[in-house]
Amino acid sequence: MARRPWHRDPDGFEQATRADLQQRRWLRLHVLLLAALTTALCWGVSALLRRAGVESLAWRPLAAVLLTWPLYLGLLWAWGRWLLSRDSADLGDLVDGADLVDGAADLVAAGARAAGRGLPRVPGSAVSEAADDAASGALDALGTLGEADEAVPLLVVVGVALSLAAALGFAVFGLFGVDVLLGVAVELAFASMGGALAWRARREGWLMHALRRTTAPMLGLAGGVAVAGALLHHWLPQARTLPEALRLLLG
Template structure:
């Protein structure tokens, strides 16, 4: 009964924290700021690979850029959530009242992650490359058209996954609740099993990240194969526009 009582108290306290955060801050705006910072970080990492490290493969460059960007996102998310929690007027060590914010955040994250599965795109891209390898002279005309379609699909799906990943506020809310709970448990010795801020963040973001990685690597592989002379996606777009005209 003691454990059940503690669990209910924590559930009630979570909602109070969520209400306080929503009342004190515009979480959507904070999500946009975090996403903008992460995109700028990724742009800098990509530019460094291209101009300083001379990484020619776009697939490798995109993979490394997304990896560094995600690590930077997690660090900024943790720092930002801590600042939000410390900015609250008080932390109720006795645990407050309300509904269930943590479960709400996890449900939203699973909904976001359920869309934009990149495995189909990856299979299609590899199939197009196989066709290109064994094509005769007649098929060579068709393959670039397929490649352009797959490139556009990879750009759209990858960009959508990145928007869901970096510009949402659900992960920020979940991490802030976990950080706030760590403060409360340190003060009040509340013994309830929690997954921690890192697991909460990864749980809400790994599916969009996977979709973005698959789309980005597929896009890079297509550009490396069909347009090896280009060093970036904008350059590839300019080449395609010139061929169109």
């Protein structure tokens, strides 16, 4: 088969790149791992901020989320470059995606139970299903939370739960998506070609693409975290971490 004149066909190059990545890589698994790593980085940033003296729940979670954003953009760049490489096996060739996610979920649940914060087990490899289950569980528990501590008004509990559910929704369905990672990889592929193709295509570049796709979800995530943190700080000023605040709410 004759090689396509990519320098004359930017659209064809983009379609071929997307098709190649979707065929060679387990993109949903990559997105799930990227989300898990970003979440771990956010917890690490929050821990560093606390060691630096930022104790207030009104500011530390929000600052941790905002400081993690550039780290996430860096991860998108590195992950996109690795997806384009052809000299290494894909994770899907080495492990079973469902087994990996189940194992990670078991470890998280075990750690949470050890800390007195039992979590439901995340089913399969569908991130959206995990988000739906988490949001449904939070809403189902509103009545119990409202009765757990009479010092905290029910509306405050509802506000915290809805804010955290909204933040989770923005993160899962906005920040961590296959289209975001795939779009960054395509932009990096165009940049690597250079020459006539890059000039003819007039692409926006990976960073502008990532910012355009993640700015609104990040602002939504930050807003949800900010509202929840402000409510917890006002009504539970003695709490220094989100798990501690939840334990106080549960009595």
